Amino acid sequence: MEASIHVQNRELVTPGQILGSGKLTISTPTTVYSVGGKYYSAVVGLADVEGEKIGVIPLEGFYYPKVGDLVIGVVTSVGTNSWEIDIKAPYHAVLYASDFLNRPLNPARESLSDYLDIGDVIVAKVENVGRGRVTTLTVKGKGFGKVSKGSLVEIDSAKIPRVIGKKGSMLQLLMNESKCEITVAQNGRILVNNCPNKDSEEVVIMAIKKIEKEAHIPGLTDRIKDFIIKEKVRRGMFSG
Amino acid sequence: MGKVGMKLIESGLRHDGRKLDELRPISMSVGVLKNANGSALVEYGRTKVIAAVYGPREPQTRYMLLPNRAVIRCRYHMASFSTHDRKSPTLSRREIELSKVVREALEPVVLSELYPRTSIDIFIEVINADGGTRTASVTAASLALADAGIPMKDLVAGVAVGKVDGFLVLDVDELEDMYGEADMPVAMAPSLRQITLLQLNGVLTPDEFTQAFELAKKGIEAIYSVERETLKKKYLDVKVED
Structure with missing residues (x-):
């Protein structure tokens, strides 16, 4: 059968909308499904057409853990040798004490709540998404571990790729313009840290919220750049 | 002729002026x-x-999780102020049954096997009841699932067809349902051309059934296009701020 594509690149599609037929490759397996040689969208999103490859970038969604993802989690429960972490996914994640402390734990002598207590925020990496879907985290490596200061911004995880941008261009723009350290986690949480002043922190947060809202409209990077400059002028941040 | 001697259809028009x-x-x-x-x-x-x-989220109790797919839970409930006489807010036999019916109308389209060991919870609240609440519920639940970003094969749309005073009518309301001869709710996934809900109360001849079904299909197509427009409108309405 001859391959044909019925949608334009970046066209807004809805579940059940036909995308194409024939021999095509699916680039996003969870948002496109095929039946009888026809391809349909499974979500509300933007069609992503590249030659014979077809996919749908979802506009609405939730985080589903993948091995190697950087995530920001909140401790929800303290056990005897592990913590339970909320990573905004359908399943909670587990962080083992031996991983966090980098040494064996003596449960008779020390309590885990001395290190991390309920409500504490950690930056971690997804180590394993097990067969039984027990998700484990690791904090080994530079930049991981407990977060002691900064602002945490939560957005829809489907919009995280827009905050990073093509080859990290959007994130680079945000960091250069604000001089803040920004950690973008795949699960929709963003940590804004070490800002030179309160104003630049606020501008970054406003810019992130704007990205979330306007993620599907083309020309995002330029608009965000203009927005940050305007906001900086309004706050008189160019004088000093 | 209705049971109470009231004419529901006069010169081709229904009691509320619809064709x-x-x-x-x-x-x-x-x-x-x-x-x-x-x-x-x-x-x-x-x-x-x-x-x-x-x-999808962790199920409330571990015994209900399924190892191969997400479990879909559905609750259809009528608000106590939704009817003429106050309805008791506890789930009635009818509501428990409709919860199951609505769930089964949606289960074939949700790609639940992508998310094993989780639950997807659907809560449906009828604010005002004037006939066709189950089909409106299926439509609303399917839109809400799409809005949650849950992958599904197609949207589902539902509508009820009825027989009133000997005529087949589309989208029956409460009065026509009460005094009509038959009521047939239908829900479909139009792109897949699959029927996910089909019930029939009353009597239709085989010929009438075929005609009634064709009428339902017509109504569903119209509702389906409104559904798609609604989902798109949420994004098309976002204006770029300067």
């Missing part, structure tokens, strides 16, 4: 609830239904 094959005015919106992952408000004339979707 035989005319839907009630339909309006829909999505994202109406902030705390839910997805939500929708659907109105078929005076029937008003709100649906909220949560999940």
Whole structure:
């Protein structure tokens, strides 16, 4: 059968909308499904057409853990040798004490709540998404571990790729313009840290919220750049 | 002729002025609830239904999780102020049954095997009941699922067809349902050309059934296009701020 594509690149599609037929490759397996040689969208999103490859970038969604993802989690429960972490996914994640402390734990002598207590925020990496879907985290490596200061911004995880941008261009723009350290986690949480002043922190947060809202409209990077400059002028941040 | 001697159809028009094959005015919106992952408000004339979707999330109890797919839970509930006489807020036999019917109308389209060991919870609240609440519920729940970003094969749309005073009519309301001869709710996934809900109360001849089904299909196509427009409108309405 001859391959044909019925949608334009970046066209807004809805579940059940036909995308194409024939021999095509699916680039996003969870948002496109095929039946009888026809391809349909499974979500509300933007069609992503590249030659014979077809996919749908979802506009609405939730985080589903993948091995190697950087995530920001909140401790929800303290056990005897592990913590339970909320990573905004359908399943909670587990962080083992031996991983966090980098040494064996003596449960008779020390309590885990001395290190991390309920409500504490950690930056971690997804180590394993097990067969039984027990998700484990690791904090080994530079930049991981407990977060002691900064602002945490939560957005829809489907919009995280827009905050990073093509080859990290959007994130680079945000960091250069604000001089803040920004950690973008795949699960929709963003940590804004070490800002030179309160104003630049606020501008970054406003810019992130704007990205979330306007993620599907083309020309995002330029608009965000203009927005940050305007906001900086309004706050008189160019004088000093 | 209706049972009480009242004429429901006069010179080709129904008691509310609609033609035989005319839907009630339909309006829909999505994202109406902030705390839910997805939500929708659907109105078929005076029937008003709100649906909220949560999940996929960890199931409330471990015994109900399924190792190969997400479990879909559905609760259809009528608000105590939704009917003429106050309805007891506890779930009645009818509501438990409709919860199952609505769930089974949606299960074939949700790609639940992508999310094993989780639950997807659908809550449907009937705010005002004027006939066709189950079909409005299916429509609202399917919109709410799409709004939550849960992958599904197709949207589902539902409508009820009835036989009133010997005529087949589309989208029956409460009065026509009460005094009519038959009532047939239908829900379909139009792109897949699959029927997910088909019930029939009363008597139709085989010929009438075929005609009634064709009428339902026509109504569903119209509702389906409103559904798609509603989902797109949420994004097309976002204006770029300067």
